[in-house]
Amino acid sequence: MEILLKNGLLSDGSVADIRIVGEFIAEIGQELSSSGELINCAGLRILPGFVDLHTHLREPGRENAETVLTGSRAAIRGGFTAISPMANTSPVADSAGVVEQVWRLGREAGLCDVFPIGAVSEGLEGKKLSEMKAMADSAAKVRIFSDDGKCVSDSLLMRRALEYVKSFDGVIAQHAQDPRLTEGAQMNEGVVSSQLGLAGWPAIAEEAIIARDILLAHSLGSRLHICHLSTKGSVEIIRWAKAQGMQVTAEVTPHHLLLTDETARTYDPIYKVNPPLRTDEDVKALRAALADGTIDIVATDHAPHPAEDKDCEWASAAFGMVGLETALGIVITTMIETGLMNWDRLIEVMSTNPAKIGGYTAHGLDLKEGSIANIAIVDPEKRWTVDRELLLSKSRNTPLHGFELTGDVIHTIFNGRLVMKNQNLIGAVHE
Numbered sequence: 001m002e003i004l005l006k007n008g009l010l011s012d013g014s015v016a017d018i019r020i021v022g023e024f025i026a027e028i029g030q031e032l033s034s035s036g037e038l039i040n041c042a043g044l045r046i047l048p049g050f051v052d053l054h055t056h057l058r059e060p061g062r063e064n065a066e067t068v069l070t071g072s073r074a075a076i077r078g079g080f081t082a083i084s085p086m087a088n089t090s091p092v093a094d095s096a097g098v099v100e101q102v103w104r105l106g107r108e109a110g111l112c113d114v115f116p117i118g119a120v121s122e123g124l125e126g127k128k129l130s131e132m133k134a135m136a137d138s139a140a141k142v143r144i145f146s147d148d149g150k151c152v153s154d155s156l157l158m159r160r161a162l163e164y165v166k167s168f169d170g171v172i173a174q175h176a177q178d179p180r181l182t183e184g185a186q187m188n189e190g191v192v193s194s195q196l197g198l199a200g201w202p203a204i205a206e207e208a209i210i211a212r213d214i215l216l217a218h219s220l221g222s223r224l225h226i227c228h229l230s231t232k233g234s235v236e237i238i239r240w241a242k243a244q245g246m247q248v249t250a251e252v253t254p255h256h257l258l259l260t261d262e263t264a265r266t267y268d269p270i271y272k273v274n275p276p277l278r279t280d281e282d283v284k285a286l287r288a289a290l291a292d293g294t295i296d297i298v299a300t301d302h303a304p305h306p307a308e309d310k311d312c313e314w315a316s317a318a319f320g321m322v323g324l325e326t327a328l329g330i331v332i333t334t335m336i337e338t339g340l341m342n343w344d345r346l347i348e349v350m351s352t353n354p355a356k357i358g359g360y361t362a363h364g365l366d367l368k369e370g371s372i373a374n375i376a377i378v379d380p381e382k383r384w385t386v387d388r389e390l391l392l393s394k395s396r397n398t399p400l401h402g403f404e405l406t407g408d409v410i411h412t413i414f415n416g417r418l419v420m421k422n423q424n425l426i427g428a429v430h431e
Contacts, residue, residue, distance in 0.1 A: 002036025003418055008046035008377065010367060011344055018046060020373045023416040028369055037418065039411060041377055047347055049081025049112075049374035049412065051354040051363050052324065053144065053173070054227060054251060054299035057083075057114075060101060061090025066304040066394045068105035072112050074302070074324040074393040076420050079376030079409035081112050082355070082363045083324075087119035088149040094119035094130035096138040103140035111419050115360060118142040120161050120172060124150050129161060136168045143359050146173035148227055149274070151209060153179050158213060162222035171223040171249075171357065174213050176234070177275065181205035186315060188261040188276040196264060198314065201276045203231040210237050218246045225357060226250040228301050230275040232285035239294045249357055251299040252286050254323055254330035259283075259399060269310050269317030270399045273303070290349060291340040297354045300327050304395030322393045326386055328378065329405030336380075337406055343380075362415075377411040384408050392425070 005018040010028075017032035018025055057071040068085070075083045085102060087093035093102060099116040106114020118135040122128045124147045135142040145165060152158045152174060161172050182205045187193050189200025210226055214237065217224035229235065229250050238250050255273065260280050263271040271277060289295040303320025310317050331350065335341040341349075355364025365371040386400040412420040419426055 001416065002034045003039060003413065003416070004032060004034035004036055005039050005041045005046060005377070008041030008044055010046060011347060018367065020413065020416050023372050025367060025369055025371050025373050028367070039421070043379065044410060045343065045378045045380050046367060047376045047378055048351040048364055048367060049376050049414065050079045050328070050350045051082045051358065051360060052080050052300050052302070053084045053297065053354045053358055054148070055083040055085050055302045055324065056088070056304065056320070057085040057102070058089065058304060059105060060098070064306050068102060068114060069109045070392065070394040071302070071324070072106065072109040072114065073425060074322070074391065075112050076412040076414065076425065077392045077409065077423070078324040078327055079378065079412055080324060081374035081376070081412065081414045082115060082360050083112060084115045084117050084144060084358060086117050086146060086148045088124060092119050092123050093117070094122050096131060096134040099135050099140040099142050100138050112414050113360065113363070115358060116140050116142055117144045117146050117173065120145045120147045120152050121157065126150065126152055126154055126157060129157065129164065132164060132170065133168065136170060143170050144173050144225070145170060146175065146227065148173065148175045151175050151177040151179060153209070155212065155216070159216050159220070162217050162224065163220050166220065166222050169359070171225050173225040173227050174209065175227050176206045176209035176213070178205040178209055187264050187272070188278045190261060190279060192261045192264055198264070203233050203278070206231055206275060207233040207237060210234055214241045214246055214248050217248065221247070224248045228253050228256065228275055228299070229286065229295060230256050230278050230282065232282050235285045235289040235294055239289065242294065249296040251297045252290055252295050253301045254298060254327045255321060255399065256286055257283065257290070257334045258330050263399065267314055269312065269314050270321065270397060272314060272317050272319055273321055274319035287334060287340055290335065291345065296349065297357065298327065298331055298349045299354065300324050304393050305397050306395060310397050320397070322391065322395055322398050324393065325391055326398065326400055326405065328409060329384070329407050332380065332407030333405050373413050373416040375413040376409050378407060379410050380407050382406070382408045
């Protein structure tokens with residue numbers, strides 16, 4: 001199988017053709033020819049495929065919200081060629097058997113790589129370590145472990161987890177939320193929560209856990225990753241830790257780069273998310289930290305829910321929103337269009353860095369001869385309006401319905417195979 005990408009804009013600003021043979025980039029140059037499929041990339045940017053280290057696919061157990069297949073479709077629509085589903089499934093992905101099931105479902109879907117994240121604790125209960133080594137040795141080769149959705153709040157358990165994963169170069173990804181400080185919390189603690197009469201979610205509940213875990217990880221020489229940073233204070237803690245040479249990485253979600261707690265004034269649960277949307281000051285701090293390297297990656301925290309879980313009063317609604325299909329548009333709109341970030345940095349935060357953190361060696365690669373062809377082809381100028389009815393995710397809980405974004409994915413190539421062409425899915429290969 002051959003594909004010829006004609007006249008695409010590369011990261012160095014040059015315009016070139018790329019010839020793909022099998023899984024690999026065979027040739028990059030001018031006026032190339034091929035007997036294979038021709039894709040006109042004039043005016044489009046050819047980028048390494050994106051990597052999401054924070055996805056919820058719900059399968060097994062909650063297939064009414066999402067499945068590995070439907071989530072994979074949403075992923076390639078967003079230009080992601082590798083995604084990492086979190087462990088809060090039913091049953092929980094806390095054993096080799098469950099992570100292998102999810103991994104094999106990804107292989108069967110055949111649209112992108114699905115690298116499961118294993119639970120830190122059995123049943124996400126925060127009491128006993130899960131079978132992390134067995135998951136690492138399984139066919140899924142798990143290297144990231146997280147109780148996301150819940151915080152590993154027990155200091156001793158967290159210390160043991162950080163120490164244990166060192167033996168196989170694993171990383172603990174922490175959902176930083178002190179459970180005692182957030183009991184009954186509904187939204188960011190501040191002026192808006194007070195005016196609305198909704199229980200506040202203090203910033204310190206996130207910041208205190210981050211500070212504790214950074215010190216724990218540093219004392220052990222272990223790898224720590226902080227999920228969905230949301231406050232200015234969290235940014236400052238990460239910045240301080242990196243200045244001390246401490247080993248920590250952090251992520252921010254697209255929605256925390258765009259939206260604030262002011263949206264809650266509508267009382268629409270579509271804006272209810274964990275961690276909550278914060279203030280404009282927090283959003284500005286997060287954007288600046290992503291631009292200057294304090295925050296390492298963008299991760300979607302794609303959290304699909306069926307309509308009934310959101311179509312209710314705020315207090316009863318589920319936390320979370322979908323994000324795979326709108327991630328790029330938000331990053332371009334908030335970071336590129338504003339001049340805070342260039343395209344090289346976008347490649348780092350959406351492809352190169354997440355692939356390095358996860359150890360996903362076939363992803364995040366420079367586009368050069370001999371590299372595996374995992375590619376997102378993007379129209380950087382396209383203006384488009386989000387329509388929840390057109391989403392490929394099984395769920396429709398996006399807060400961006402009717403919102404105009406800049407930049408969209410036009411074609412996606414996975415392992416040298418065109419899986420989306422002109423924003424139409426081509427299909428899966430079953431292995």
